[in-house]
Amino acid sequence: MSTDFVREVYDASYRRLVVQLFAMSGDQAEAENAVQEAFVKASSQASRFNALDNPEAWLRTVAMNALRNRWRRTSVARRLLPQLPGVQQPAELSADHVDLISALRRLPTELREAVVLHHVADLPVAEVASTLNIPEGTVKARLVRGRAALATSLSDREEPNHV
Amino acid sequence: MSDFDSFRREVGAQVMPPSFDEVAATGRRRRLAATGWVAATVAIVVGIVALGVPNGLGNATRPVAPADTSSSTGPTPTTTAPPRHRLSATQVVNSPGSYLAAVAVSPASPNIKAVAWRYCVGHKCIHAQAAVTVTDDNFATSHDVALPGSHSWPTVVAVGDHSFYASTGGQPRLVNTDGTVRLVRVSQRVGPMAPGEVLIGPAWVSGDYLALNPGSAVAHPIPIPGRADQHLPLVQTSSDGTLVGGVGFAVGGAYRSLIWSIDGGATWRQHQLSGGAPDMVQPVPNTGAGHVLAAVRGGVGATFLPFDTVYRSSDGGTTWRTFDEKHGRDLAYLSWALVSPDGSLLVNIEAWSDSKRGHPSSHPVGLYESNGGNWGDLRFIHDMPSSAGSGRAVVSDLALGAYTAAPDGTLRLWMYDSSHGRLYESDLGIGTWAQVPAR
Numbered sequence: 001m002s003t004d005f006v007r008e009v010y011d012a013s014y015r016r017l018v019v020q021l022f023a024m025s026g027d028q029a030e031a032e033n034a035v036q037e038a039f040v041k042a043s044s045q046a047s048r049f050n051a052l053d054n055p056e057a058w059l060r061t062v063a064m065n066a067l068r069n070r071w072r073r074t075s076v077a078r079r080l081l082p083q084l085p086g087v088q089q090p091a092e093l094s095a096d097h098v099d100l101i102s103a104l105r106r107l108p109t110e111l112r113e114a115v116v117l118h119h120v121a122d123l124p125v126a127e128v129a130s131t132l133n134i135p136e137g138t139v140k141a142r143l144v145r146g147r148a149a150l151a152t153s154l155s156d157r158e159e160p161n162h163v
Numbered sequence: 164m165s166d167f168d169s170f171r172r173e174v175g176a177q178v179m180p181p182s183f184d185e186v187a188a189t190g191r192r193r194r195l196a197a198t199g200w201v202a203a204t205v206a207i208v209v210g211i212v213a214l215g216v217p218n219g220l221g222n223a224t225r226p227v228a229p230a231d232t233s234s235s236t237g238p239t240p241t242t243t244a245p246p247r248h249r250l251s252a253t254q255v256v257n258s259p260g261s262y263l264a265a266v267a268v269s270p271a272s273p274n275i276k277a278v279a280w281r282y283c284v285g286h287k288c289i290h291a292q293a294a295v296t297v298t299d300d301n302f303a304t305s306h307d308v309a310l311p312g313s314h315s316w317p318t319v320v321a322v323g324d325h326s327f328y329a330s331t332g333g334q335p336r337l338v339n340t341d342g343t344v345r346l347v348r349v350s351q352r353v354g355p356m357a358p359g360e361v362l363i364g365p366a367w368v369s370g371d372y373l374a375l376n377p378g379s380a381v382a383h384p385i386p387i388p389g390r391a392d393q394h395l396p397l398v399q400t401s402s403d404g405t406l407v408g409g410v411g412f413a414v415g416g417a418y419r420s421l422i423w424s425i426d427g428g429a430t431w432r433q434h435q436l437s438g439g440a441p442d443m444v445q446p447v448p449n450t451g452a453g454h455v456l457a458a459v460r461g462g463v464g465a466t467f468l469p470f471d472t473v474y475r476s477s478d479g480g481t482t483w484r485t486f487d488e489k490h491g492r493d494l495a496y497l498s499w500a501l502v503s504p505d506g507s508l509l510v511n512i513e514a515w516s517d518s519k520r521g522h523p524s525s526h527p528v529g530l531y532e533s534n535g536g537n538w539g540d541l542r543f544i545h546d547m548p549s550s551a552g553s554g555r556a557v558v559s560d561l562a563l564g565a566y567t568a569a570p571d572g573t574l575r576l577w578m579y580d581s582s583h584g585r586l587y588e589s590d591l592g593i594g595t596w597a598q599v600p601a602r
Binding site: 003006007010011014015016018019022023028032036039040041042043044045046053054057093094096097100101119120123124125126127129130135136140 | 167169170171173174175177178180181183186187189190191262264281283291292316513562581582
């Protein structure tokens with residue numbers, strides 16, 4: 001069973017997927033684990049993976065589910081452990097982007113997923129709706145609320161008097 | 164949201180993918196483990212049957228153990244497998260379940276169109292097929308062409324009177340209304356647009372803006388100024404051929420500017436946009452005559468109305484006028500803006516901030532127009548098409564598909580409802596929307 005196609009997708013999509021999952025989780029290590037898990041699964045089922053028309057969408061879904069499951073598994077630990085100060089971000093991340101990630105993490109999961117899929121993964125509203133299995137109108141409403149919350153969060157930081 | 168663009172670039176540059184061979188080796192181990200588990204299960208079942216266990220347990224031999232026993236949490240390709248028979252282009256176009264994905268209209272006639280359709284298989288759209296249907300008689304007759312791959316949302320662009328660029332992230336196509344198709348070759352030569360070339364972009368993966376020669380079907384990147392970590396959210400062509408774009412997210416104010424080129428990208432000029440708040444800039448293409456350059460500046464994370472500032476130059480960027488809008492309590496989310504042929508500013512509002520679930524805003528969604536040349540004063544002029552549930556819908560489901568400006572100054576708009584596959588057309592003189600064929 002050839003994994004050439006998986007390798008090809010890996011080369012093209014790995015970074016992009018990690019960025020998207022990082023925006024969702026706020027933790028680059030978790031994002032990389034989730035994306036690698038998706039590629040491991042793809043490699044273990046290469047012949048079926050090769051038949052996918054939209055392999056990146058499949059990988060994204062697998063990685064998002066891995067992320068959600070990990071969050072569920074560690075929810076108790078996260079409640080019990082003291083909160084780490086700030087976001088677990090790469091050391092080189094600029095202050096603007098640390099703030100952006102922090103603002104994203106403050107969003108409810110449903111809003112964050114919609115915002116990240118639309119604005120980071122560049123998926124159109126219809127495809128975000130398909131990915132999250134919700135109506136397009138709901139996606140738009142979540143985007144509106146998510147963007148408004150981000151705007152408030154970031155403008156509070158940057159300029160308290162900004163609208 | 165250009166801040167996300169710079170985020171993508173910065174984080175993407177820091178991600179160091181591990182060796183694929185390691186990942187693949189883990190996958191192989193998992194497959195072997197799964198195979199071993201299956202073999203063990205089958206052996207046990209066969210053993211039980213051989214020992215003459217009664218029928219109740221013997222039935223267990225029918226459903227063989229699952230091939231995938233990994234603990235991975237995602238959907239398995241098996242459960243979302245595509246249909247055994249791929250749909251033809253015509254089936255994709257005509258399926259009731261297809262999304263209307265993109266629209267392009269020829270500048271020569273509103274009856275000459277290309278409409279891209281996308282068909283999803285599975286509730287998470289793991290499998291998708293795309294096709295474009297082209298017509299030169301408003302779909303009295305048409306040709307359907309499959310678009311291979313589905314890496315990205317379909318894109319269609321009018322590149323001539325009867326020719327359309329179409330892409331879904333794979334190798335793009337040039338589709339003529341007579342049904343003929345040519346593959347577009349993308350060269351690596353970076354250079355300005357030549358006469359007759361058409362702006363396409365941004366390209367899938369590279370993010371380049373391309374100049375496409377419809378005659379040769381060859382495209383090449385055009386040079387756009389900017390640092391590597393800077394992203395151009397939007398470069399568009401105005402009616403006079405000027406390329407206009409907005410530069411970057413404005414945290415810190417370093418990148419906030421409007422850029423434009425009147426020679427196809429060979430040289431660029433820029434205008435630094437004033438204002439101290441973090442925000443985003445959206446260039447506004449001009450659909451009329453004259454060298455009008457325009458941009459609107461809004462709030463963090465969203466472009467909204469009232470804008471913080473509207474910028475306009477009517478002399479090709481030599482002098483500028485700004486319009487500072489009075490902030491109201493409610494904010495509106497802008498989906499697009501145009502300078503109409505008569506010189507007014509036209510914006511489409513898709514939602515208001517006071518819209519709540521089940522409680523539409525007191526403000527209408529739809530088209531707003533400036534009071535002539537006073538771009539600081541916008542008024543509602545045009546409802547959404549009726550399928551949007553009236554102008555007071557919580558959030559409009561409609562997207563701008565295409566627009567054309569006729570020599571007589573008539574601006575014609577097409578908006579579409581993706582999930583319902585409906586296409587609407589309006590010229591602003593009439594003030595109503597009409598549903599028109601889209602396939």
